[in-house]
Amino acid sequence: MKTPAYTRAARLPELLASRIVILDGAMGTMIQRHNLVEEDFRGERFRAHPKGLKGNFELLQLTRPEIVRSIHEAYLAAGADIVETNTFGATRVAQADYGLAEHAREMNVAAARLAREACDRHATPDKPRFVAGALGPTPRTASISPDVNDPAARNVTFEELRAAYREQAEGLLEGGCDLFLIETVFDTLNAKAAIFALDELMEESGERLPVIVSGTVTDASGRILSGQTVTAFWHSVRHARPLAIGLNCALGAALMRPYVAELARVAGDTFVSCYPNAGLPNPMSETGFDETPEITGGLLEEFARAGFLNIAGGCCGTTPEHIAEIARRVGRYAPRCGRRGALFGELEAA
16 A cells, blocks of 8 residues: 655655755754743743743743744754754653643644744745654653663553653644654654654544654664664664654764764665764853864765765754754765665655
């Protein structure tokens, strides 16, 4: 049975086959530049909330939406084709830590609308812009015990994760996202819960959006936190037939290179994305990370030259300046060659 054509972001597969597409950079890094205090996060609406809210970046689309909007605008002006919603932690699982679980869906709707409005302002017929509804990993893991003395212990179930991701995805869809990005995956079982929720939602809603899955290699072992190599990770999620598979966060581009190369080699039936951190953490720098835009841009240019990339962007520590430099550098090269993917072929034939 053929996969139905996408009801949103229908032009994205063709675009990925024709050039390297640019993803935006860090949201948290840019928010931190505003030096916000507790009152900024609370606003009038949550002034009497019993728990501390400073650091809850996802709450800002409800209390300081102009900040989130300005960050999207800056990345679009820098050349981003895709901007992520400010929803990394906008699940009821994550928001429970702040006592705001019941506001999770509202956060996702508001975040998607802010990104949608910004993209619509910058889009042109020759350069469409896309909103990626970001689904983060949650602070709880389905595969790893939170108790070193009890390896069998778990603080979340697959069903709790599925329900939380379903609620998040519903909000993102309502707010106007074009695609879903399951990102910073450190536990493949969490990612599977997100994939299940998205598939369920799209089956019931009749909408069919592209899905990108991006894992996180946490150290020089070349494995994600739940123990899988990059190749094993790909084979664990390829049943979802994502539009792209990739890596982000934890490492800078220099350390990420062998794992991106491995992914580009084994994932023959999909596109490949990469959005690394701006090197290693450095509290003495303006962004908190080592790499300047020129360094990060140069490293990703080398990835493009090697034929690894279809999507390039930045994660922690990257700024609009980084994204502008990445866009300038990788734009000189053709996208990753090889099979364009079973899913893309099916959509062409549909």
